[in-house]
Amino acid sequence: QVQLLQSGAEVRRPGSSVKVSCTASGGSFSSYAISWVRQAPGQGLEWLGKFIPMFGTRNYARIFRGEITIAADGSTAYMELSSLRSGDTAMYYCACGPYYDMYHIADLKIWGQGTLVTVSS
Amino acid sequence: DIVMTQSPDSLAVSLGERVTIHCKSGQSLLHSSNNKNALAWYQQKPGQPPKVLITWASTRESGVPDRFSGSGSGTDFTLTISSLQAEDVAVYYCQQYYNTVVTFGGGTKVEIK
Numbered sequence: 001q002v003q004l005l006q007s008g009a010e011v012r013r014p015g016s017s018v019k020v021s022c023t024a025s026g027g028s029f030s031s032y033a034i035s036w037v038r039q040a041p042g043q044g045l046e047w048l049g050k051f052i053p054m055f056g057t058r059n060y061a062r063i064f065r066g067e068i069t070i071a072a073d074g075s076t077a078y079m080e081l082s083s084l085r086s087g088d089t090a091m092y093y094c095a096c097g098p099y100y101d102m103y104h105i106a107d108l109k110i111w112g113q114g115t116l117v118t119v120s121s
Numbered sequence: 122d123i124v125m126t127q128s129p130d131s132l133a134v135s136l137g138e139r140v141t142i143h144c145k146s147g148q149s150l151l152h153s154s155n156n157k158n159a160l161a162w163y164q165q166k167p168g169q170p171p172k173v174l175i176t177w178a179s180t181r182e183s184g185v186p187d188r189f190s191g192s193g194s195g196t197d198f199t200l201t202i203s204s205l206q207a208e209d210v211a212v213y214y215c216q217q218y219y220n221t222v223v224t225f226g227g228g229t230k231v232e233i234k
Contacts, residue, residue, distance in 0.1 A: 035223065037225075044212075044225060044227050045163075045165075045214055045228070046225070047216075047223045047224060050223070059222065061122075061222055062122060093171075095170075097173075103221045104159075104218065105218055106161075106177075107161035107173050107176045107218065108163075109173055109182075111170035111172075112170065113170065
């Protein structure tokens with residue numbers, strides 16, 4: 001069973017960027033789709049985007065397009081978010097799960113422990 | 122994007138009582154290719170990442186207690202906990218994966234009365 005280990009907490013200034021990593025142990029991402037989900041303090045879950053390594057396909061939530069990049073290299077996935085604002089302060093999760101075609105994922109079965117990103121001046 | 126609306130926002134139920142959570146999607150989630158609804162339910166306890174309970178609207182994940190069940194089709198879905206246990210205190214989310222852009226419901230907080 002794959003387990004996901006994320007990089008440590010980050011503090012960034014407004015306007016800067018952050019890159020969070022997610023490493024798969026006990027397997028690789030080759031047979032999964034990778035999604036990134038964030039959760040602001042006391043708030044709900046917000047899907048950011050996904051990457052399907054088998055096909056190289058990716059797409060992002062509308063509000064993040066132009067500011068987010070999701071990629072993977074072997075057993076490590078990355079999410080980079082630029083032009084950070086205070087509203088981007090949140091716990092960022094990577095998650096992986098099945099896909100049912102080259103553009104569509106299914107549920108998010110395995111989750112990382114989360115990476116807290118704080119944006120503050 | 123498909124908007125997912127959950128209700129209620131929160132509820133408090135006595136131990137052993139039934140819990141019903143509703144999730145409504147802005148469009149049908151029924152796939153004509155496999156006749157399944159592209160909807161999952163998650164449980165999130167404080168300080169933990171979410172855990173998937175139900176996939177394809179009604180398929181319970183391995184290891185999930187059978188007091189959890191999912192039902193519904195098209196645009197209206199329900200998560201039921203048949204007999205609330207103390208360890209079920211959590212926030213529950215629905216998620217659609219019909220679209221290439223995945224969206225979550227706003228969450229329902231379940232507490233003990």
